[in-house]
Amino acid sequence: MPHEAHHATQILTALLIMFVAAKIAAELFERLNQPAVVGEILAGILIGPQVLNWVSPNELTSALAELGAVFLLFSVGLETVPHALIQASKVALPVAVGGVVLPFALGYGAMYALGYSQPQNLFMGAALVATSVGITARVLKRMNMLQTTSARLILSAAVIDDILGLLVLAIVSSMAKGRADWVHIGTTAAMAVGFTVFMATVGARVVKRAAPRLQTLRIGESFFIAGMAFCLLLAVVSERIGVAGIIGAFLAGMAFAEPSHNTGIHERTNALTEFLVPFFLVNIGLQLQLKTLSDPMTLGLCALITVLAIISKVLGCGGVLWRQGGRVVGQVGVGMVPRGEVGIIVAQVGLNAGILTPQLFAVAVFMAVATTLIAPPFVQRFFRGEPTEPTLEFPVAVEHVGSGEV
């Protein structure tokens, strides 16, 4: 089969083009002070079937993309230390809940009013829930504002929103499968919450106790390898019980977060995501059907959903802080706007499940990209002149902020 050898060449060529295009675009966007994640999606559009047609989406690219999403969520979980999260949630929980309820309600409501199907309404609502901690954190880090009270509120609330967003996704995926009776929804919600709490408490404790033993294994990098294996295991378990694999990957990361210091697992996971995540982001661009955006109806929907995405976070997150004055409302509200990679992953899950049409997938990705691009200048404006020291001391639910790629 010389055919197979030829095939291997084609595969390697496609991977080379995807990887290099993504990294060049990321570097360009970083130099323009724009988020790398947006550049990598645009690179996918550029090399995809609709512009240069160098690479088409196929089974391998989507499998690598899936692996990229799984390890991306593992690395997000790895930065989420459960006990710090619990402490931070005492202050940040109202902000986070406001940033879940209002976006979901407005996204769901708009789709409902426009006559889309129930599963589609649910998925668009879910896509509006997550907050990308990375984008705002990077802007604030560059401004040396990470220690301000508002920044610490944003970081903690964004992480809680990621978790709540994944819970919403779990419930929505299960509802979208048709069994939308309240008993079933209640059971799924209880299971999702229970599993998350279990991983954050018992799971984290078990990993912490097992960590010294894991590090004495004969195989190299054993703690990292155990993390990878646990990530794949929980991803498979999640998929088998009917929720997205990324949810399990995130929980696996969270269970490994606490004993992860000085094990090198952050650097090693980072190396793996640096290689795999570009395939996830480029694949999003490959799948985007630009021609759907030439339809005025779709463009109108993009605009509507994006405006709702912005308003709902500003009011939902900033609103609960109205007593602390307009400046804090603006800082926290705008800081929570970017949806980034988690919103995109929700859209991808909806597309893969056959619920979001290519048109609605394009709308959700447009919303995630637009909120990510719009927010940073406003964040800068609202934080300019702020004293860099916090007025209120509380722990932050996230570590190693801004060390990742996205």
Next chain:
Amino acid sequence: MPHEAHHATQILTALLIMFVAAKIAAELFERLNQPAVVGEILAGILIGPQVLNWVSPNELTSALAELGAVFLLFSVGLETVPHALIQASKVALPVAVGGVVLPFALGYGAMYALGYSQPQNLFMGAALVATSVGITARVLKRMNMLQTTSARLILSAAVIDDILGLLVLAIVSSMAKGRADWVHIGTTAAMAVGFTVFMATVGARVVKRAAPRLQTLRIGESFFIAGMAFCLLLAVVSERIGVAGIIGAFLAGMAFAEPSHNTGIHERTNALTEFLVPFFLVNIGLQLQLKTLSDPMTLGLCALITVLAIISKVLGCGGVLWRQGGRVVGQVGVGMVPRGEVGIIVAQVGLNAGILTPQLFAVAVFMAVATTLIAPPFVQRFFRGEPTEPTLEFPVAVEHVGSGEV
């Protein structure tokens, strides 16, 4: 398409099983003081279609296996510092050349005598050429013998044999395509040697000069990312000019070897190979057709090729040192016997190209595994009681010995 979601679950499940089975087997074999690489191949046989039938080889597993082989060879190249190699070759070259000529001649000759086709004879000869530096190095490291003259000779000659083996593979692949006239062979050989020398000199110098600039890029891990991109690029170029992609990957690694200190590229590449190489090794096991080994003819061929593989390295490498006495002959000869992963990769290339039948693929893998298992106890015996200090000072062509997995 809920079908696709289901498909994603199956893919993740297969990857989970392959990864966990490989790592458990590696740990078990390490504890038994046996090479992990053999354990991972056996894990592939166990979970494959012929025993438990949990995983079947498919397009995705073979693509991941290919990526694993490519990055494995990149990491081997990364340990091969060109200027040290050139210095070491003054002493180690005769040993290395002896370890290429005799194994190739005996492998080719035996196949020829048995009436196999010309391309098959060439590929079996090529599979006998490479020496796995990792196996012997680990044994010697554990015995604290890495500084002895014989050990330094083995390490340098093994690296040179890897390079010569890849050159032989390049020539053989090109000859096997049918154009076996001497002009064409000469051109291919000259190009392969020229490209290798070019990468070891000009390529390494360009990378060294570009290194400080690469590290100032805005994207994270930029030196590592440049290495990955260059590895994929040279792999594609190699495949396009008709030789195996792993050859380009090795040369890319060698070009990045010199300025790699303190860039963290070793650790990051290691993290990537820890994740990807298990798929390569398990895939070998998945592809092995055990029933061919129940055929007495095939078993006989396994025994013959394995015996020739051992004799040819002992005589070819040890023989050129006959003036230094039987002990040195034994040390170096036996130390060069393990074929390990590079021999297996040659077999895989031959199988993919449709040249090696499943039966001959099984023979080549059997030879690589058997030589890898047989050598270590003899290495221990020949080195026991040796003074740990070298009697002859010369640099070693390889760095970070034994840090890798295989």
